[in-house]
Amino acid sequence: MNILMNARRIRPWEVALTLVVMSLPFVPVGPVKGSYGFVRPAHATESAKVDTSRLVSIGGDVTEIVYALGEEKRLIARDSTSTYPEEAKKLPDVGYMRQLSPEGILAVNPTAIIAVDGSGPPEALAVLRNASVPFETVPQSYDRAGIVKKIETVGAVLGVPDKAKALEDKVSADLDAAISDAAKRPEAERKRVLFVLSAQGGKILASGTGTAADGIIKLAGAVNAVGTFPGYEPLTDEAIIEAKPDVILVMSNGGEHPITNDELLKQPALSLTPAAEKKAVIRMDGLHLLGFGPRTASTVRELNTAIYGG
Known part of the structure; x- marks a missing residue:
């Protein structure tokens, strides 16, 4: 659906939203080969260029990983599913991950947004893309490999691959032991x-x-x-x-x-x-x-x- 690109009469809310976007500080982001706008999967070679000093985290799992990496000082806001650890609840809440409001996110002046795959709606992501705020997506799959990949991706976005590798090793060993024990049942x-x-x-x-x-x-x-x-x-x-x-x-x-x-x-x-x-x-x-x-x-x-x- 090309909601933002269709030629049609400008609506009042679009004018208001444009004023909000224009009032934000400009955050320059260099072109990334092979990317489409600013909403893209994160890769280690790309994420080092992203300013994550004022980070909005979307997805309880993503926020939890940021804390597990010891990088919570970068966070300025989170979504409503981010309820762990307890300290995360003290951050401003920008809404439910699947019903995001661009105005609410842009109002906190983020330098970057990191969100689990499946966040939305698409119209909100389109507005954020047009606002030139880097939006890094974290892949989602419901298995052991998916958890490890999330940690790797978040670590790459934050520029702390060594911390991410240490956390990956710890989490992987714990997961392997738990899954192995459960699998013993006939x-x-x-x-x-x-x-x-x-x-x-x-x-x-x-x-x-x-x-x-x-x-x-x-x-x-x-x-x-x-x-x-x-x-x-x-x-x-x-x-x-x-x-x-x-x-x-x-x-x-x-x-x-x-x-x-x-x-x-x-x-x-x-x-x-x-x-x-x-x-x-x-x-x-x-x-x-x-x-x-x-x-x-x-x-x-x-x-x-x-x-x-x-």
Whole structure:
């Protein structure tokens, strides 16, 4: 969608936004071979040229890595998913990573923005690109390799590859040990886990494949009970019953409409599952569970213990 490029009548909000952008200090950025605008994946050879002295971090995992590298002094703002460590909450909040406001970000006068892949919306990124603020993206995948790549990328953007390598080695060793322990459980003994993102209005929105929930369930030595479709989808009663989940997994910080365990298990279809019979509901902090950052090894161990006991 070429929303910003279409020739059409100028709207009042565009004029206001242009004035905001024009009022910001100019931050020169040299051309980067092979790049398209300023929104690009970060590479070590490029990132050394980026001024990160006033950095906005988008994505709880990215912010957590900045702190783990000991480079938090660069941060001037963060998004609403960046809730760890506790000190991060003291930074100005520029909004939810998928509903970013260009005005809010540009108002803090950043020299650079670093965001996990999937941040948006595209229209907001287009405005930031036109404002000439370097916007470095961090690749996202829900596995061991993805975590290591995130650390490498953030370290490259910040110009601290040695610190990043040390953190990579530490995190990798911890992950390998946790994943190896979880993988020892025989396939026949692995429990079926249903991750419920939302149960608002009696509609169960669950996680299929290619999601953070699917990734962490597998790393913890369990089976995604509805691993037959990609992304998140609302489930029919029949699909829930056929899934036969042994465990229901939800985030402890369940948003504006939290639901208790009893309310969840009284949902008509869920009440007929093995999970309801055993009252097996696991609640974990959303960022810890789905962040795929430096603490993921502890997430694997915690989730494995919660599923199987220990």
